[in-house]
Amino acid sequence: MSVYHLRSIFSSLQGEGRNSGRPATFVRFATCNLNCKWCDAHKSERLALTVTEVMKEVEKRNNRSVVITGGEPTIQHGLTDLVRALKGSGYWVALETNGVNRPHHPELFDYISVSPKSEYSARYSDERMLHQANEVRIVAVTDEISAFCRNMRERITATDYYISPLEQDGKIHYRRALNLLVKLNKLTPGITPPWSLSIQMHKVLGIR
Numbered sequence: 764m765s766v767y768h769l770r771s772i773f774s775s776l777q778g779e780g781r782n783s784g785r786p787a788t789f790v791r792f793a794t795c796n797l798n799c800k801w802c803d804a805h806k807s808e809r810l811a812l813t814v815t816e817v818m819k820e821v822e823k824r825n826n827r828s829v830v831i832t833g834g835e836p837t838i839q840h841g842l843t844d845l846v847r848a849l850k851g852s853g854y855w856v857a858l859e860t861n862g863v864n865r866p867h868h869p870e871l872f873d874y875i876s877v878s879p880k881s882e883y884s885a886r887y888s889d890e891r892m893l894h895q896a897n898e899v900r901i902v903a904v905t906d907e908i909s910a911f912c913r914n915m916r917e918r919i920t921a922t923d924y925y926i927s928p929l930e931q932d933g934k935i936h937y938r939r940a941l942n943l944l945v946k947l948n949k950l951t952p953g954i955t956p957p958w959s960l961s962i963q964m965h966k967v968l969g970i971r
């Protein structure tokens with residue numbers, strides 16, 4: 764039986780992208796296959812739970828939507844077992860991933876949000892990466908990553924494409940995200956859909 768390594772399970776509102784404001788239970792996995800310098804995924808309050816234990820925690824929180832997030836969920840052994848259990852209990856299930864690895868059964872998810880990381884562009888190989896998602900969200904680490912954004916857009920088919928501000932050391936870099944967004948839409952005028960801005964609503968509101 765798989766044991767999952769988690770940071771936490773908690774109830775909140777989806778803070779980013781098309782589903783902003785949706786109440787959900789977040790199943791937040793520990794560790795990642797990347798190591799972005801602003802991220803705390805490798806520092807852990809770790810839990811080790813089986814499918815049954817995760818399901819109990821999810822049920823307690825009484826939301827009908829579950830967001831599988833991280834860290835990086837696709838590196839967790841036996842992720843499909845958990846997703847099947849959630850779907851079998853009638854939950855709407857979303858995946859948040861950096862997209863380096865395709866999950867084993869992407870069709871099981873109701874929604875996939877992929878956030879490719881520009882600092883690790885060499886890790887995105889056509890053989891392994893996720894090529895299809897509902898939304899793509901790229902963090903504006905600098906406003907000089909337009910080539911990376913355009914490359915990811917060519918390689919990942921999605922309904923929406925977002926730029927998100929970077930949060931580092933307690934500061935959210937909105938201007939940088941805005942500069943990148945304007946640059947991308949100017950580079951490809953008339954692109955449909957245009958690149959949009961995804962503000963991390965939960966950070967603005969000061970909720971988890």
Ligand code: SF4
Nearest residue numbers: 795797799802834861
């Ligand atoms: S890909 Fe995401 S979870 Fe992984 S280190 Fe980067 S920001 Fe953190």
